[in-house]
Amino acid sequence: MSKVDLEAVSKTYDKVEILKDLDISVRDGEFLVFVGPSGCGKSTALRMIAGLEELSAGTIRIGDRVVNNVAPGKRNVAMVFQSYALYPHKTVAQNIGYPLIVQGLPKAEINRQVREVAETLELTPFLDRRPAHLSGGQRQRVALGRAIIRKPDVFLFDEPLSNLDADLRVSMRAEIIRLRERIKTTMIYVTHDQTEAMTMGDRIAVFAPLRAGNDRNLMQIGTPDELYSRPANVFVARFLGTPKMNIVTAHRDGQLALVSGNAFSEGALPDTPAEFLLGARPEDIRLGEAGAPGLSGKIALVEALGYEHVVHIDTDAGTIVVRLADKTLRPVAGDAVSLRIAPDLLHVFDPISQQRLN
């Protein structure tokens, strides 16, 4: 086990800045997820920790050791990629044991450790098979086994599940979570999938691409609950949660938040500027009858998902999406409705900086 510290880490490819001033401290034994849209530099950050990519600036420490100039093989990290990179002509046992063969351990000891890892990953029945005769999930477990057997200080995962079909992805996700209960090693896990991030991470680091007016990649770092209930800015607010948080421009009128001239909040507002961006999660908005106080709108589309309805409502402030868990409600496209939200459920953002204010 080891902590991992990134300090002011930057990366530039061909004069194009990809990562800037990345400060992240991964705690000893923590499962930290890097999440963000494709192309924002997550893999680059992970590869720099692994030693596969040089830093343009900054410092990376694993434990107490600065590793900027330490070769990948000497960092005691194990990386699991999307492509499993198994040896096709070797058996499962030989694939898992390969790192120990390279280390020159005695055969009996290698066999003992391979059996132990295979047991952990429920691969014992397959030890004599070759990768071609395994399912995608089993191959991924062999790749995990080959990483585990090295007893690294840190595991690095780069989208290990994104090649699997949807069902397998869900079961492998559960498997990695269970594996994590047994192996208390520091893990850094890259994904663009917010569900993986929310369900797997002790904490999540949300990355965004560098762009005009945004000179750093790290948007927020915190527990899944912190990020969901108190997103630090509009980017994080919109990135986590399905359907996405609704964001509309609101004006303060005494104790009310007006949206398109209608009172949207139904009680005393928290402190806000005269004009602000109001964030409302789809599950937090209340749907009332036409004519009731609130933002008026017309139902444009109803997605019936069985366990809930997702309702798209056209308003003067644009389309607002509402989740209705109450199955007794039967929203119908074309119906006029009014929308309201309790003020303690509102998210208030600065209209210019887009940072959270409440």
Ligand code: ADP
């Ligand atoms: P992510 O993993 O978040 O999808 P990456 O770290 O793979 O993003 O890439 C971030 C950006 O850096 C992308 O725009 C990509 O095109 C660029 N990039 C990655 N590797 C290289 C490279 N070796 N040379 C030039 N540009 C690169």
Ligand code: MG
């Ligand atoms: Mg990537």
